[in-house]
Amino acid sequence: MKEEQRLLLLQSSSLFAPPEGVKLSYGTAGFRADASILKSTVHRVGILTALRSLKTRSVVGLMITASHNKVTDNGVKIVDPSGGMLSQEWEPFADQLANAETPEALLSLITEFIEKEKIPFDGVQTAEILLGRDTRPSGESLLEAAKQGISSIFGAMAHDLGILTTPQLHWMVRARNKSMAATEPAYFEQISSSFRCLVELIPNETKSNKMDNRVVVDGADGVGGEKLEVLKNMLTGLVIEVRNTGKGGGLLNDGVGADYVQKEKVVPRGFGSNDIGIRCASLDGDADRIVYFTVSDNSSSRIDLVDGDKMLSLFALFIKEQLSILTKEGNENPNNNSQARLGVVQTAYANGASTDYLKQLGLEVIFTPTGVKHLHEKAAQFDIGIYFEANGHGTILFSEFWLSWLEARNNEFSLVSEGSEQQKAALRLLSVSKLINQAVGDALSSLLLVEAILQHKGWSIHKWNKLYQDLPSRQLKVKVVDRTAVTTTNAETIAVSPPGIQEAIDAETAKYSKGRCFIRPSGTEDVIRVYAEASTQESANSLAGSVAKIVDRFLGFGSSEQ
Numbered sequence: 139m140k141e142e143q144r145l146l147l148l149q150s151s152s153l154f155a156p157p158e159g160v161k162l163s164y165g166t167a168g169f170r171a172d173a174s175i176l177k178s179t180v181h182r183v184g185i186l187t188a189l190r191s192l193k194t195r196s197v198v199g200l201m202i203t204a205s206h207n208k209v210t211d212n213g214v215k216i217v218d219p220s221g222g223m224l225s226q227e228w229e230p231f232a233d234q235l236a237n238a239e240t241p242e243a244l245l246s247l248i249t250e251f252i253e254k255e256k257i258p259f260d261g262v263q264t265a266e267i268l269l270g271r272d273t274r275p276s277g278e279s280l281l282e283a284a285k286q287g288i289s290s291i292f293g294a295m296a297h298d299l300g301i302l303t304t305p306q307l308h309w310m311v312r313a314r315n316k317s318m319a320a321t322e323p324a325y326f327e328q329i330s331s332s333f334r335c336l337v338e339l340i341p342n343e344t345k346s347n348k349m350d351n352r353v354v355v356d357g358a359d360g361v362g363g364e365k366l367e368v369l370k371n372m373l374t375g376l377v378i379e380v381r382n383t384g385k386g387g388g389l390l391n392d393g394v395g396a397d398y399v400q401k402e403k404v405v406p407r408g409f410g411s412n413d414i415g416i417r418c419a420s421l422d423g424d425a426d427r428i429v430y431f432t433v434s435d436n437s438s439s440r441i442d443l444v445d446g447d448k449m450l451s452l453f454a455l456f457i458k459e460q461l462s463i464l465t466k467e468g469n470e471n472p473n474n475n476s477q478a479r480l481g482v483v484q485t486a487y488a489n490g491a492s493t494d495y496l497k498q499l500g501l502e503v504i505f506t507p508t509g510v511k512h513l514h515e516k517a518a519q520f521d522i523g524i525y526f527e528a529n530g531h532g533t534i535l536f537s538e539f540w541l542s543w544l545e546a547r548n549n550e551f552s553l554v555s556e557g558s559e560q561q562k563a564a565l566r567l568l569s570v571s572k573l574i575n576q577a578v579g580d581a582l583s584s585l586l587l588v589e590a591i592l593q594h595k596g597w598s599i600h601k602w603n604k605l606y607q608d609l610p611s612r613q614l615k616v617k618v619v620d621r622t623a624v625t626t627t628n629a630e631t632i633a634v635s636p637p638g639i640q641e642a643i644d645a646e647t648a649k650y651s652k653g654r655c656f657i658r659p660s661g662t663e664d665v666i667r668v669y670a671e672a673s674t675q676e677s678a679n680s681l682a683g684s685v686a687k688i689v690d691r692f693l694g695f696g697s698s699e700q
């Protein structure tokens with residue numbers, strides 16, 4: 139490394155002192171903490187992002203967001219050239235950079251890493267980064283810190299794209315590296331036009347039955363609400379009312395948003411008894427996840443949740459139906475066998491009833507640890523991989539190989555059977571692949587795909603929700619001294635430390651019919667999460683509560699087990 143580059147790195151990083159007594163970890167979805175201690179971390183992630191761009195010789199992204207966390211938090215995550223999450227192999231280095239105590243220590247880490255990773259540092263290759271942030275007040279100053287980090291690498295170019303949803307930035311990075319238009323208008327155009335195609339392909343028999351094409355969306359007082367206000371005006375055949383847009387003075391994720399709705403199972407602010415019977419949805423703070431709900435008839439504060447598992451099931455059912463039309467029996471063309479390996483990916487938080495339903499559909503179901511980075515990687519192994527977390531993170535991945543097969547079939551149909559049911563099925567699947575964000579879970583594109591499929595099937599949200607009956611469940615968070623004391627295995631369903639805790643959980647779970655319970659350390663909040671399922675809601679609540687007490691006994695502030 140040239141001397142002037144060393145000096146620039148030393149000088150730049152000396153402006154941002156790392157937080158005292160805090161050990162930062164890249165976690166489930168990037169670094170996340172109270173915004174007041176993040177400037178140094180974000181500056182260093184700026185440096186790391188420039189190195190990532192040089193290593194991959196591609197455009198990468200840097201997003202300032204803390205997703206569903208409270209408004210005073212913020213965070214930073216890197217978007218890889220594929221549009222996906224940062225390669226997990228780089229996470230340990232990200233942690234080392236964030237926790238380096240002095241500029242000199244930081245510089246030696248960078249120097250070693252450049253050599254180890256053979257990063258082209260000859261000044262010929264230049265780094266290029268797309269930057270975005272959500273609507274958090276701390277975002278603007280943190281974005282400046284990121285830019286300073288990036289500019290401490292000679293020649294690195296930072297493009298500040300302003301306020302975006304997290305999925306928009308992921309989509310733009312993927313598009314840039316595919317030499318496609320990578321602008322916000324291009325994003326809106328692609329999803330609105332593919333939604334329009336799906337609506338045009340709705341079977342006549344269902345077009346006739348006037349299903350309710352109105353949906354009311356909780357924008358979490360965040361960036362999703364803001365962007366949906368723009369998108370909704372580009373749509374025909376769907377009426378979207380957005381509440382909690384962020385413009386009415388409400389606080390981000392405060393009593394609103396998909397995480398609050400999914401975890402607490404209560405209406406978000408601005409919804410109530412006047413909405414009984416209405417199809418409602420809720421975005422999270424950076425609009426990379428969505429859940430649906432209806433206000434319960436018998437209590438205007440409770441909801442009937444239609445979560446990520448139900449969205450996965452709806453998408454899987456629709457795709458399976460289109461595949462069977464596409465390759466209907468009696469078709470003599472041997473090439474016409476879709477041979478699509480269709481698979482679904484879930485985590486331990488998936489409701490047991492959803493997994494049973496998907497298996498009954500004849501689908502291959504695999505499990506991974508929590509975090510989009512894990513599910514995305516597994517889903518990409520299928521020709522069509524559908525993944526969702528129960529909380530509404532998820533998308534559908536189509537392999538390039540299979541999409542080119544589908545394009546070829548569609549061209550063939552245009553010649554030999556224009557307008558046939560098989561061609562319509564091919565066109566629907568092609569439209570789905572353009573509507574659903576191929577880079578990462580996207581609340582806006584998932585919303586449009588749900589609406590298009592409900593219209594296609596002529597289903598109300600109630601009919602959709604009846605696909606299967608969720609087992610009652612309950613999630614709790616437990617504050618403990620050190621959440622990293624819990625380590626897990628088997629896709630997070632078994633706690634291997636601290637010793638004895640899993641045995642205690644098993645003994646408690648055995649008391650409940652259809653009982654299932656697991657604990658894991660959160661990667662985004664300083665808590666241990668508890669998930670419990672049982673045959674009744676009362677039992678699920680009781681099991682979650684009992685296991686929360688076990689966690690507290692082993693790891694809480696007054697714990698006797700330590």
Ligand SMILES: CC(=O)N[C@H]1[C@@H](OP(=O)(O)O)O[C@H](CO)[C@@H](O)[C@@H]1O
Binds near residue numbers: 166205206529660
């Ligand atoms: C139970 C739960 O909802 N966990 C969420 C949450 O991760 P935790 O590591 O559980 O805090 O945030 C992640 C990022 O948004 C999301 O991928 C994940 O599903």
Ligand SMILES: [Mg+2]
Binds near residue numbers: 205206422424
């Ligand atoms: Mg989010």
